Amino acid sequence: MKCDICGGLAVFGMPQNRLNLCEEHLDAWVLRMVERTIDEFEMFTRQQRVLVAVSGGKDSLGLWDILARLGYQTEGVYIHLGITHEDYSDVSQAAVEAFAQPRGLSFQVVNVGATYGQTIPELRSTGRGKHTCAVCGLVKRHVMNRVAYEGGYAAIATGHQVDDEVATLLQNTLHWQSGYLQRQGPVLPSTHPRLARKVKPLCHLYERESAAYALVRGIEFVEQECPFATRATSIFYKQILNQIETRSPGTKRQFYDGLVRGKANGELVFRSSQVDEEPALTPEDYQTCPRCGHPTLGDGLCAFCRLWESEP
Numbered sequence: 001m002k003c004d005i006c007g008g009l010a011v012f013g014m015p016q017n018r019l020n021l022c023e024e025h026l027d028a029w030v031l032r033m034v035e036r037t038i039d040e041f042e043m044f045t046r047q048q049r050v051l052v053a054v055s056g057g058k059d060s061l062g063l064w065d066i067l068a069r070l071g072y073q074t075e076g077v078y079i080h081l082g083i084t085h086e087d088y089s090d091v092s093q094a095a096v097e098a099f100a101q102p103r104g105l106s107f108q109v110v111n112v113g114a115t116y117g118q119t120i121p122e123l124r125s126t127g128r129g130k131h132t133c134a135v136c137g138l139v140k141r142h143v144m145n146r147v148a149y150e151g152g153y154a155a156i157a158t159g160h161q162v163d164d165e166v167a168t169l170l171q172n173t174l175h176w177q178s179g180y181l182q183r184q185g186p187v188l189p190s191t192h193p194r195l196a197r198k199v200k201p202l203c204h205l206y207e208r209e210s211a212a213y214a215l216v217r218g219i220e221f222v223e224q225e226c227p228f229a230t231r232a233t234s235i236f237y238k239q240i241l242n243q244i245e246t247r248s249p250g251t252k253r254q255f256y257d258g259l260v261r262g263k264a265n266g267e268l269v270f271r272s273s274q275v276d277e278e279p280a281l282t283p284e285d286y287q288t289c290p291r292c293g294h295p296t297l298g299d300g301l302c303a304f305c306r307l308w309e310s311e312p
């Protein structure tokens with residue numbers, strides 16, 4: 001297999017683009033793709049500071065590496081969830097440290113247990129009728145919004161790639177979750193000064209491209225999945241989508257791009273007022289949580305503070 005650009009030894013094939021690339025040209029292709037995505041969706045500029053949410057996995061560390069190489073101003077945030085199964089959270093934090101230090105990149109750690117009194121597994125075990133990932137997602141969103149607001153960052157960048165996005169899209173479509181479909185996209189605008197703009201610069205990169213980039217760059221990421229992820233339905237949807245993609249290369253990109261394009265040109269319209277970060281909301285739609293000052297749609301405590309409220 002030859003590289004379609006230089007004729008050298010190709011190490012990576014992309015059937016959906018009919019493209020085979022050597023290491024050097026895969027690297028250059030990924031950088032160009034991400035830069036183009038940032039520009040196309042006007043995610044941020046080189047004059048703005050971006051907070052990169054890092055988990056220690058290939059996608060978020062790869063994203064950070066790409067943004068730093070492209071000359072963007074980045075800082076990382078690692079949220080230590082207190083997951084002790086196979087030392088998952090400690091091992092992930094160590095991977096983030098080992099990545100950032102030699103590159104001179106700065107990051108902060110928010111330890112959920114130390115900061116708020118309970119880790120994610122402890123919170124879950126007190127049985128609030130929510131799945132672990134729902135609790136975890138709520139906590140991570142709250143922490144990231146707080147860190148971004150306090151640090152004055154222009155945006156939070158996450159490592160979601162095409163496979164993550166289409167798994168979510170399939171799940172939301174099967175259940176016609178109009179609120180989630182409305183907020184899904186490469187950019188979630190800020191609807192309140194305390195709710196940061198969220199951007200996904202890898203949203204046009206397939207997971208295997210992101211993995212190949214991390215390998216080519218020699219990034220030592222955590223391969224271990226979060227122990228709770230194995231039960232996540234998103235893995236099941238990813239497997240189904242991979243089967244469809246094998247049969248018909250490019251389907252994943254088409255599925256995702258169709259949503260983004262349809263919403264941009266008004267062909268697809270979804271409505272819901274039940275999601276805290278729905279893009280159509282304005283600051284006036286929110287109340288202020290009396291405990292943490294976070295914006296919330298209902299009266300009283302925000303969903304994050306209610307989590308800690310309901311002791312068993």
Ligand code: Q46
Nearest residue numbers: 132133136137226228229
């Ligand atoms: S970290 Fe948290 Fe994920 Fe683990 S508990 Fe679920 S949501 S799977 S991205």
Ligand code: ZN
Nearest residue numbers: 003006022025
């Ligand atoms: Zn080449």
Ligand code: ZN
Nearest residue numbers: 289292302305
């Ligand atoms: Zn609150």
